[in-house]
Amino acid sequence: MPSIVIPGQYESLAQVAAFIRTACQEADLDDFAAYQVETAVDEACTNIIDYAYGGEGHGSIRCSYHISPDDLTITLEDNGMPFNPKGVKQPDIHAPLGEREARGLGLFIIQQWMDDVRFEFLGGQNILTMVKHLTKAG
Amino acid sequence: MPSIVIPGQYESLAQVAAFIRTACQEADLDDFAAYQVETAVDEACTNIIDYAYGGEGHGSIRCSYHISPDDLTITLEDNGMPFNPKGVKQPDIHAPLGEREARGLGLFIIQQWMDDVRFEFLGGQNILTMVKHLTKAG
Amino acid sequence: MKLSPNTYKHCDLIKIEGRVDSSTAPQLAEALNTITDNGRYRIVLDFSKVEFISSAGLRVLINTQKNCKRYNRGEVVLAELPKNIYAALDLAGFTMLFKIFDNVIEAVASF
Amino acid sequence: MKLSPNTYKHCDLIKIEGRVDSSTAPQLAEALNTITDNGRYRIVLDFSKVEFISSAGLRVLINTQKNCKRYNRGEVVLAELPKNIYAALDLAGFTMLFKIFDNVIEAVASF
Ligand SMILES: Nc1ncnc2c1ncn2[C@@H]1O[C@H](COP(=O)(O)OP(=O)(O)O)[C@@H](O)[C@H]1O
Ligand SMILES: Nc1ncnc2c1ncn2[C@@H]1O[C@H](COP(=O)(O)OP(=O)(O)O)[C@@H](O)[C@H]1O
Numbered sequence: 001m002p003s004i005v006i007p008g009q010y011e012s013l014a015q016v017a018a019f020i021r022t023a024c025q026e027a028d029l030d031d032f033a034a035y036q037v038e039t040a041v042d043e044a045c046t047n048i049i050d051y052a053y054g055g056e057g058h059g060s061i062r063c064s065y066h067i068s069p070d071d072l073t074i075t076l077e078d079n080g081m082p083f084n085p086k087g088v089k090q091p092d093i094h095a096p097l098g099e100r101e102a103r104g105l106g107l108f109i110i111q112q113w114m115d116d117v118r119f120e121f122l123g124g125q126n127i128l129t130m131v132k133h134l135t136k137a138g
Numbered sequence: 139m140p141s142i143v144i145p146g147q148y149e150s151l152a153q154v155a156a157f158i159r160t161a162c163q164e165a166d167l168d169d170f171a172a173y174q175v176e177t178a179v180d181e182a183c184t185n186i187i188d189y190a191y192g193g194e195g196h197g198s199i200r201c202s203y204h205i206s207p208d209d210l211t212i213t214l215e216d217n218g219m220p221f222n223p224k225g226v227k228q229p230d231i232h233a234p235l236g237e238r239e240a241r242g243l244g245l246f247i248i249q250q251w252m253d254d255v256r257f258e259f260l261g262g263q264n265i266l267t268m269v270k271h272l273t274k275a276g
Numbered sequence: 277m278k279l280s281p282n283t284y285k286h287c288d289l290i291k292i293e294g295r296v297d298s299s300t301a302p303q304l305a306e307a308l309n310t311i312t313d314n315g316r317y318r319i320v321l322d323f324s325k326v327e328f329i330s331s332a333g334l335r336v337l338i339n340t341q342k343n344c345k346r347y348n349r350g351e352v353v354l355a356e357l358p359k360n361i362y363a364a365l366d367l368a369g370f371t372m373l374f375k376i377f378d379n380v381i382e383a384v385a386s387f
Numbered sequence: 388m389k390l391s392p393n394t395y396k397h398c399d400l401i402k403i404e405g406r407v408d409s410s411t412a413p414q415l416a417e418a419l420n421t422i423t424d425n426g427r428y429r430i431v432l433d434f435s436k437v438e439f440i441s442s443a444g445l446r447v448l449i450n451t452q453k454n455c456k457r458y459n460r461g462e463v464v465l466a467e468l469p470k471n472i473y474a475a476l477d478l479a480g481f482t483m484l485f486k487i488f489d490n491v492i493e494a495v496a497s498f
Contacts, residue, residue, distance in 0.1 A: 013297045014297070032359070032363065035360040043330055043331055046331075050298075095369075097338075097341060097342060097345060098342075100373065103335065109331060109368070147410075148409040149410045151441075155406070155439065176439065177439070177475060180409075180439070184409045184443065232480060233480075235453060235456060235484050238449060238480075241446065243445055243446075246479075247475070247478060282492075282493075282496075285497065285498070286496070382393075382395075385395030385396060385495050386396065
């Protein structure tokens with residue numbers, strides 16, 4: 001299972017993105033599907049840095065992927081505070097500008113653009129599993 | 139000596155231009171020198187149509203070229219009224235806009251951009267000979 | 277990310293190149309604040325060379341749009357959105373909140 | 388020659404493609420007259436795709452410039468001149484008579 005470990009800093013996001021693009025190429029995802037996965041991983045890593053670790057420079061993130069005939073599965077692991085997404089409310093993307101929240105889009109994008117998203121806390125680690133189906137063209 | 143004959147109409151100018159570009163390529167002129175020759179020939183043909191023939195549709199123009207080791211020579215022949223460029227006055231290209239003439243640039247461009255320009259009237263024909271030196275690069 | 281700002285008579289233009297993520301979005305915010313701090317609120321963002329935008333970038337856009345539209349003093353408009361970037365903005369509902377132009381010339385000329 | 392005109396808030400833009408010679412210059416003159424007949428005298432000419440211009444084209448430019456600058460009501464500006472075209476304009480002394488911009492955006496934004 002190919003993986004990289006990055007320090008919990010924003011400047012590492014470009015490196016994760018490059019790693020994920022390789023994964024998407026191996027999985028033969030089309031350009032837009034690959035963009036969706038890249039975005040979801042970027043959002044998830046940003047949240048780990050911001051919330052699990054409470055800011056930059058407090059821990060690392062392991063990112064790995066697995067390709068099966070049907071799926072590309074991305075796993076992110078961190079040692080920060082446990083996270084349960086249940087309580088998080090959805091953004092109102094139809095709100096007019098004045099009532100529009102600037103925050104709260106990250107989780108929404110992850111959920112919309114990945115086919116399956118699972119948050120677990122196991123052995124003192126947050127394990128985020130995100131699955132993209134490999135729908136064959138045609 | 140490669141040559142073409144075109145009817146004295148403006149819509150033939152693009153065809154002469156293509157013929158001249160071939161000549162310039164054969165003579166190995168650089169892009170700008172070729173542009174200068176193309177322009178001079180266009181101006182000269184326009185003048186033949188306008189003045190030697192007094193308008194479109196009154197005669198034809200023969201255009202031919204010769205390449206020597208030192209020169210590309212273009213010859214234009216027409217059967218229109220004899221032309222003597224002596225009396226034509228130079229345009230004032232430094233005049234401010236208000237005093238600037240809209241006409242009178244064609245002959246000037248021909249004289250500036252070709253290295254040698256000769257108007258002759260021989261055997262009832264105007265023969266315009268324009269020479270571009272082939273300065274070797276370097 | 278690279279930013280190339282230009283100030284024109286009726287608007288400001290920033291050409292954005294590369295990735296707009298949590299690492300680079302603060303620079304974009306700063307460039308936009310420099311413009312609005314000068315009392316200028318009509319802004320064109322040229323997205324033609326943007327490769328990626330995350331919610332950190334979207335946040336900057338929405339905050340700037342709120343600031344610019346206040347008192348009807350201006351607005352942020354977007355030009356030449358690559359397909360993937362458009363999809364992200366559309367998912368987030370931003371295509372309702374920003375005028376979008378096919379080319380930068382039309383966007384600049386709209387002010 | 389192909390002409391693509393656009394009317395904007397503060398100016399008109401014509402993108403010219405191909406050859407401007409005695410055969411095609413009248414079309415350019417017509418397109419420019421259509422604009423000035425509408426009482427609009429701020430005009431940007433996009434030369435990026437112009438392959439050739441003869442004195443017939445230069446004549447159209449100078450006549451339009453005279454018309455537009457009358458009563459200080461506007462002017463013709465030129466954008467994205469290819470090298471050869473610039474040389475022709477320069478030879479004719481036109482670089483003193485027209486503002487020249489590196490890109491169309493700057494030219495449009497100058498009005
Ligand atoms: N990995 C995480 N650990 C802890 N809290 C998280 C995590 N991811 C998201 N959250 C919580 O969910 C909320 C929404 O997250 P998100 O949609 O990414 O938007 P934003 O980060 O802009 O607030 C966050 O404000 C935070 O409270
Ligand atoms: N082939 C020609 N035959 C007769 N007269 C010519 C010819 N070429 C040029 N002329 C004369 O020289 C003048 C200047 O020509 P030119 O510099 O090409 O400018 P324009 O055609 O704009 O007047 C013309 O107005 C015309 O009187």
